[in-house]
Amino acid sequence: GEQVEQRPPHLSVREGDSAVIICTYTDPNSYYFFWYKQEPGAGLQLLMKVFSSTEINEGQGFTVLLNKKDKQLSLNLTAAHPGDSAVYFCAVRGGNYAQGLTFGLGTRVSVFP
Amino acid sequence: EAAVTQSPRNKVTVTGGNVTLSCRQTNSHNYMYWYRQDTGHGLRLIHYSYGAGNLQIGDVPDGYKATRTTQEDFFLLLELASPSQTSLYFCASRMAGPEVFFGKGTRLTVV
Numbered sequence: 191g192e193q194v195e196q197r198p199p200h201l202s203v204r205e206g207d208s209a210v211i212i213c214t215y216t217d218p219n220s221y222y223f224f225w226y227k228q229e230p231g232a233g234l235q236l237l238m239k240v241f242s243s244t245e246i247n248e249g250q251g252f253t254v255l256l257n258k259k260d261k262q263l264s265l266n267l268t269a270a271h272p273g274d275s276a277v278y279f280c281a282v283r284g285g286n287y288a289q290g291l292t293f294g295l296g297t298r299v300s301v302f303p
Numbered sequence: 304e305a306a307v308t309q310s311p312r313n314k315v316t317v318t319g320g321n322v323t324l325s326c327r328q329t330n331s332h333n334y335m336y337w338y339r340q341d342t343g344h345g346l347r348l349i350h351y352s353y354g355a356g357n358l359q360i361g362d363v364p365d366g367y368k369a370t371r372t373t374q375e376d377f378f379l380l381l382e383l384a385s386p387s388q389t390s391l392y393f394c395a396s397r398m399a400g401p402e403v404f405f406g407k408g409t410r411l412t413v414v
Contacts, residue, residue, distance in 0.1 A: 222401040224402075224403075233393065233406060233407040234393065236402070239402060279345060279346065288334065288351070288353055288359065289348065290334065290348065290351060290395070291346075291403055293346040295343065295344065
């Protein structure tokens, strides 16, 4: 089945700097991709969803890039601020339609002044 | 915004105890899922269902049972809880589309 590798596991970022989290997946039939943010003690907040083959989506303070050729999904935090401190998960919908999402192991991001 | 409600939010039980975690969604979603979240393992799928009475085994089903009694309600049962089942449990649901909606989680501690 689908496997998702996420790196790095931890990221310390100075406020105002940028940072990148990368996920690599295995199933070439995967077609839906998501980034979730989890703040301490909270549930999973959907940040962005990406569906197209090569796509860049921009949100508030971040950019998501999907490269299907290389089977990579990336999240770029631009101009990090303290509110970005959280654990970020990528998630992939693989070829097993019913089974839902396969998650990366998460990246703990800490933004320091 | 779709709503998925989990109860209880926190639970402490003893080894060998019997625990039921509840999940309700009022979005008429077909698919419901139970995940556990552990440091170093991310979220792992325990059981899932695509309708009332249907149950499917996920990736880490050992020690867990599940029941989907109605379209809205999905329960996770631990009949002989063990310390290795101490975890943060998430329920999720979705319709036919790709987006999955998560509950706020249940933190279970087995002492």
